Amino acid sequence: MDVKIIGICGGSGSGKTTIVKKITEVFDDFVFIAQDNYYKSAGHVGNDNITAFNFDHPDAFDMDWIYNNLLGLKQGKAVEAPVYDFVTHTRKKETRTIEPHSLIIFEGIMVFTDSRIRDLLDLKIYVDTPDDIRFIRRLKRDIAERGRTVDSVIEQYLSMVRPGHYEFIEPTKIYADIIIPEGGYNENALGVLLSYLKTLV
Numbered sequence: 215m216d217v218k219i220i221g222i223c224g225g226s227g228s229g230k231t232t233i234v235k236k237i238t239e240v241f242d243d244f245v246f247i248a249q250d251n252y253y254k255s256a257g258h259v260g261n262d263n264i265t266a267f268n269f270d271h272p273d274a275f276d277m278d279w280i281y282n283n284l285l286g287l288k289q290g291k292a293v294e295a296p297v298y299d300f301v302t303h304t305r306k307k308e309t310r311t312i313e314p315h316s317l318i319i320f321e322g323i324m325v326f327t328d329s330r331i332r333d334l335l336d337l338k339i340y341v342d343t344p345d346d347i348r349f350i351r352r353l354k355r356d357i358a359e360r361g362r363t364v365d366s367v368i369e370q371y372l373s374m375v376r377p378g379h380y381e382f383i384e385p386t387k388i389y390a391d392i393i394i395p396e397g398g399y400n401e402n403a404l405g406v407l408l409s410y411l412k413t414l415v
C-alpha cells in the first residue's frame with residue numbers, strides 16, 4: 215500500500231482542527247491523528263497551577279511514540295495510539311487502535327519539530343493565523359471545551375504558550391510546502407486541499 219501522510223502544523227488556535235473537521239464534512243476517507251493525544255501525563259496540573267507543566271515544549275510530547283506510530287502506518291501496519299484527556303491533563307488507560315490506511319492526516323503544534331517525524335510527512339501544511347486571533351479563539355475554546363478559567367488561560371498564554379510559539383512552532387514554518395492563512399474558514403484553501411486529498415486515495 216502506498217501510504218501518504220499529510221502533516222498540519224500551526225500555533226494553538228490557528229484553526230488546524232477546524233480545517234480537518236471541515237474536510238471531514240465532505241470527505242472522510244482518511245485516518246486522522248491529533249498530536250495532542252501524545253502528551254505525557256501531567257495529572258498534578260489544574261487551573262490553580264497551570265504553569266506547573268510546560269505543554270508548549272517539545273519534551274511535553276512522546277515523540278518516540280509518534281514516530282513509531284507514523285512509521286508503522288507508513289509500512290501499512292495497524293498501530294496502538296495513546297488517548298489524552300485535556301480536562302485532567304492525563305493519558306487515558308485505553309489506547310486507540312489505528313488501522314492501516316492509504317491517507318493519514320496528522321495535526322498538531324509540533325508536527326514539524328522532530329526531524330524523524332518530519333521526514334515521514336509527504337505534504338507539510340502550516341496554518342498561519344495572527345497571534346491576537348489565535349489567543350481569542352483559544353480563550354473561548356479552552357473555557358468551553360477544556361475546563362479552564364479566564365485567569366488560567368491568560369496566565370498560561372503569557373508564560374508558556376506565547377514564548378513556546380516563538381521558540382518552537384513559528385520557526386518550523388520554513389518546512390512547510392503550503393501555508394494556509396487564517397485556518398478553517400479559508401474556503402479557497404480548503405477547496406484546493408480537498409481536491410488534492412481525493413487524488414491520494
Ligand SMILES: Nc1ncnc2c1ncn2[C@@H]1O[C@H](COP(=O)(O)OP(=O)(O)O)[C@@H](O)[C@H]1O
Pocket residue numbers: 224225226227228229230231232233351352354355396397398399400
Ligand atoms: N476561521 C475561524 N473563525 C472563527 N473561529 C474559528 C475559526 N477557525 C477556528 N475557529 C475556532 O477557534 C477555536 C480554535 O480552533 P481550532 O481549530 O481548535 O484550532 P487549533 O486546532 O489550531 O488549536 C475553535 O473553537 C474553533 O471553532
Ligand SMILES: O=c1ccn([C@@H]2O[C@H](COP(=O)(O)O)[C@@H](O)[C@H]2O)c(=O)[nH]1
Pocket residue numbers: 225226227231250253269270299300301302303304322323375
Ligand atoms: O493538558 C493540556 C495539554 C495541552 N494544552 C495546550 O494545548 C495546546 C495545543 O493544542 P491546540 O489544539 O493546538 O490548541 C498547547 O498550546 C498547550 O498549551 C493544555 O492547555 N493542557
